[in-house]
Amino acid sequence: MGGNAFHSLHGRAFPRMPPPVYASLKTRLLPRIQDLYENVTVPFEAPEKADYGDLDFLVFGPKLPTENGEPHVPHDQVKAALGAEHCVVMDGPRTSNYAVPVPKGEWASLGLPEEEARCRREAVVEGRDEIDGELFYQVDVHVCADLGEWKNFAFFHAYGDLGMILGLIARNNGYLLSPKGFKIYDAPNPSFQLSNDFDDIMSFWGLSMDAWRAGFPSKSAIFDWVAQTRFFDPNNFKTRGEGFTKVKPERRMYAEFVEYAQSRADPTLALSPTETLARVMQRRGEALDHFGLTGTFNTLARERDERARLKVYFSGGRVRDWASMGEHWKGVKLIMDEVRAECGGDSGVLELLDLQGVDGLRLKVLQARDRLGLLPVDKLPSASDILSESMSRLRVTGDDE
Template identity: 50%
Template sequence: MGGNAFHFLDEDAFPRLPPAVYQRLKSRLFSVIQTLYSHVTVPIEAPEKNEYGDLDFLVFSPKPEAFSSTAERSINVPHEVVKEAIGAHHFIPADGNRTSNFAVPISRGEWSTLGFEREELEVRKKVKDDGEIYYQVDVHVCADKKEWDRIYFYNSYGDLGMIMGLIASNAGLQLGSKGLHYSYPPHPRLLLSDDFDKITRFFGWSMETRNAGFKTRKEIFEWVMTSRFFDPARFRTQGDGIRKVKAQRTMYSDFVECANNLQRASPSPTSERRESTGTTTSARDEALEYFGKKQEVETQICEYGARKRMKDVFNGNTVRSWMLASNWKDVKDTMDSVRARYGGDEGVMKLLEAEGEEVLQKRVLEAFEKLKMEDSTPISISNDTFAFRSEPITISEVVLQ
């Protein structure tokens, strides 16, 4: 999950790991990490994988004994403690529920007991200077058990989570390790669900089949394609809502090629088939219904439209044209007066929705006239007679009584 994190070391210092080497490393470090965290796991590896880049641990709930004092306890064990425990020479720390990277040295001759002495020597020859090579070990600290379960699900079986995300994108939704989201700009993305059991049921994927395990990539691809939202004739791998994926994601690339081959072999959908297989719009609507978010979205869209209409109508330029005023201060004061009377912008918005633009204009002009009356200044022109004027007066105009 951390990629090639140690850019300050030789790029050849982190060799690809044969499966036997990877499994021994995982077995050796798993028990060590368990002395530091109460919950430790490694995502299920992709089937048919002939080499590995790094080793990923998912953890949460640090053990009290991993801290030297109560005062320093936090969501993650101190990085120096983890470094020493697993024997790392270098690390890139990340506090909180994030991924920290550790470079664990590979002892000379370590691979020879597994029959990979020649491969180890060849790797060391590529590295400049001392020929030191490392395992990259990534430790992702989760905030709680729920997040731990989600990330484990999404990152198991290699690129499967990303492939599922591609199917979701084709349906106009977004699927990631945090769950299923619904985008409808300019509003923030809406979380439909972070429960992968519910999410897989919605897409039509059998959790029973998934939990039984996959032995080949072909089995994974066939499982993904059981989704009721997978349609080869409509399948796309780029465009709105689909992010680019690095070329080294070979499992993802193989699925795309497989889906594209099916697409080329599939006839163009007839109008009747288009209706039966559904559209992106209908899939999005169905998702709102399924996850109980339809009313929330409709309310937000309605409120946004009403607010936009209010801003289009109740703004300085429009109000100024109603008042036939040249003084921007009068415009501001009048608008503030209307807001104060009707309960702010929300109240003005409701007035506009209920009564219409003509009534709002009338209320603006009434407020303007009232302010003019309140701002009028008495000026003495005789002992018992006064005139009123709305313009500011000067000291010389004031008659002392």
């Protein structure tokens, strides 16, 4: 049900909307939001949907200048345009919720008088006569940060759970798919961005965006469209494990697709863990080649490897031990800076490590220490030595007098 955002109103005040009611509300409110924003859309609804909990608008670009360049129209203007009585608003590129009252008799005008009467009876709350029988529509307005985000949200939230289904298939192939675009899943490293253009992404997947734009008559038609991608393999289809997101039970369309996939699986064709890993790496290479990012990805991987090697072989702790610096960390830093300067930076240190090994790097550290005139801990005078030397000087001075 809608109304989950309005804790001051009971949930029964937000009835689920039959399709005619939803279509009428959408037709009535869409022009009002279009008067406020340059870009407005309602994501394509899932086919065969029996009812709706709320109406969602995706918006970007206020038509008039806003205070401090805010990306959203002032909330009171949106509230007035929708004719809302209550609202839960969020500044910035986020979602605000509006409770729009249902005029008495509106459902009756759409041929649903009994449904409206039933909903109003169910909305009665003892001791709250002032709102007994009052009904609301929940209207959500999600403000996007830029045009790209607006387009991506419109794609990912279209046709019910379709975006989540595509995300599940992506994860089965070592990818991530979300409103932020298409990425390589590369844990424990950060995920690697491939593209945020869903036309290009779906082209890589082998799925027709013309078919997507034309619409789907049924959920089974959506499932069949998804199954056309080479990335859909029912024989090796997982829904849980590392990198998979837990999905709420009420996501019925998502659950039905899982059943659709499982019904087509042949257990005898399941891949071994080694074969699965090999296929994920193959998929990674295909994506990097398609989006022209192989060089960039390899460069980042090499830089991570270099940082890891330096952390192991040229760390402050290791240099301190080699040079016997004790707790003289300033001296350790001076030595490391000296070695880097002589080698030509961290890349030169790694090259020295490759050519001469750990012993060669250790020798370079000791030579730097000696050039800087730093003494190892075992060569520093002890406190008793300093005291003895001071007493000797005092005696010599006394004899002179």
